[in-house]
Amino acid sequence: MNSFITSPAPHAHSGDSIRRNMLLVILALLPAYIVSVLEFGWGALITAVISVLACVGTEYIISRYLLKEQKQTIGDLSAVLTGLLLAFNLPSNIDWWIVLIGAVVAIGVGKMSFGGLGQNPFNPALVGRVFLLISFPVQMTTWPLAKGFETSYLDAETGATPLYFLKQIGKTGDSSLLNHLPNLWDSFLGVMGGSLGEVSACALILGGLFLICTRVITWHIPVSIIATVALFAWIATPAGIEPCTFIGYELLTGGLMLGAFFMATDYVTSPMSAWGKIIFGIGIGFIMMVIRTWGAYPEGMSFAILIMNACVPLLNKIRPQRFGEKKK
């Protein structure tokens, strides 16, 4: 008798794959990366290349020689994405060996120690970044000014970021500090100092919308983060600033857009259900604004996301709306 292949239904697949999703996220990061290269020149190129190579290399070495896995997972591009995101979170003029340490911690500690892709509770790129932030506070908070390829890799002219001034305004009530800020339009386009990939809100939003349109991510997390931050900023606007201006700066500067669209939406470390995602987003927005307003650091996006990452198992207890269930 002719024997055919048998397996349980379904016998069709959408064609989606982990690799495809990672590739789309990488594509979505490209506009922001191009802006970054135009602003920070060689530093942006060198830092990103080192970070990506180090992440992929770390994953390969650990999986091949330490865990002795049969199947290598670097082909799924998730390590490339982690490397790119780590680089996006670093100042472009940072020493290459610091990038290397960050990458080893991100992949080695943040991901592989838990068993590789899908098992890690915390966003690996942020684990790497926060490790560096605590270990090398000076290097991690010395941002080059945006001067294109005139910016030399290591001896760049540096300066404080808008968030530093915003915090000072909040503390001292001295609204003349506003003059130190780039105007809102420049903040939107990204003509200002900051971490490598976080400066251009415009490019990041473009990439984020691309991800929503291609159904790689859903709107829930970014929208709930942005809405929470806007609401918080509106309530907490210091005297002497227009609320709209303040909200604008809070939204367009720092790591907010990068975090909202690309870091918080990391599949592995975000909740499953729609409501879980919304609460996750609100939590991130709230914690970040608390840190920005009262914390010791001028920026709190990384910490906010990591703290909410820890809440994900709890948020996954929230059931999606079942078919036929009465709405409560």
Added chain:
Amino acid sequence: MVNEFMTTFKIGGVHPHDNKQFSAHQPIKECPLPKQAIIPLVQHIGAPAQAVVKEGDQVKVGELLAKAGGFVSANICSPVSGKVTKIGDWTDAWGAPGQAIFIDVEGDVWAPEIDRTPELIRQCTLEPKAIIDKIAAAGIVGLGGACFPTHVKLLPPPGKKAEVLIVNGVECEPYLTCDHQLMLEHGEEIIIGIQILMKALGVNRAIIGIENNKKDAIDHMRSLAEKHLGIEVLPLQLKYPQGGEKQLIDACIGRQVPSGALPIEVGAVVDNVATIFAVYEAVQKNKPLISRVMTVTGKHVAKPGNYSVRFGTPIDEVIALAGGVPAHTGKVIGGGPMMGRAMDHTEGMPANKRLSGLLFLDEAESIRPEEDNCIRCGKCVQACPMGLEPYLLQRLAQLEMWDECEKHDVMDCIDCGCCVFTCPAHRRLLDGIRPAKAKVGAILRERAAANK
């Protein structure tokens, strides 16, 4: 048509390629009679039918071969004429054992009461009870796939009242086109069948749900339905699994059948167009359910089409009509690609009430990719039309945590395959969830028995 706002079900769903182009609009062709017919006694959900003929009996087309073996069961009438040679053990193409009646076909002699003329009979003067009895006698079951005995659906439990008949013309399984073609060729009969069922149920409203990829069927059925009060055609957005009973009710009347309940809970009875065509034939023409339209299709099938096949005909003969098994066939699927079952072999497998089509997939399409780690993307949760958490159910099933499976509503799973279809890590979620359903189902039955 183009600007019309179209409705669909509210939760989850996926959009597979419909691949209906191969066999769409192929006129229904009659498949010749076989030399020997094999009639399995289980062609429906419920108890097996019990044979009422014995070896050596002569039977005519339409005569009763086996009677319903319980309340939820269905009669089986002879699809051929000839001599019963054997009643005995038989194994289907999936290896499931059962009983079958074997008939050596002699000529094509029909029971005298069956009206074989093509004349359309519109008038039906029977009382509801008589209609339901006729449907039960004809052995009609849901031909959309579930094969639930139709007469049982028409007898709502005490205290429940049907308000609307929902007619399933969705055919959401990719590739299959038999219902589509039936609507185009036998729309009139279907409309009469709908009126008969409306009378049997005592309802004055019927909605024919058809997905928007069958615009000609929507237009055709609409032009026929216009002449009859209470029957409307509702075009639906293309989305799988819209043909699922609960999803179709939600799409058509916006009511969601609660967990564990039947459609009658929200006042609906759902029947497939092929079932309704069979109702017409049984009630108006005295013709029991002895054949159905099957789609034979696939990318490499020489003559894909829609074939009217008497039950009992070996599917190899139907396959021969469609040009034979294509080279490099990997899988032969009974039904569509989402819920159909892959057969190990085709030899000795007869056409029957359950088989809506045969789909040939080539080797490349047939191999399931290796599973990757779950990346917790939540796409299965988004896709599940029942609002379940497939990733979680599969984990719980792996750990044999049956209580937890039950708490997370594993019994609501309708087996549609959306989760597996959508999973970027190619995880075989249903491979775990299906056994969990069986296990939890058994636990629930034990508990119910203990509480009695």
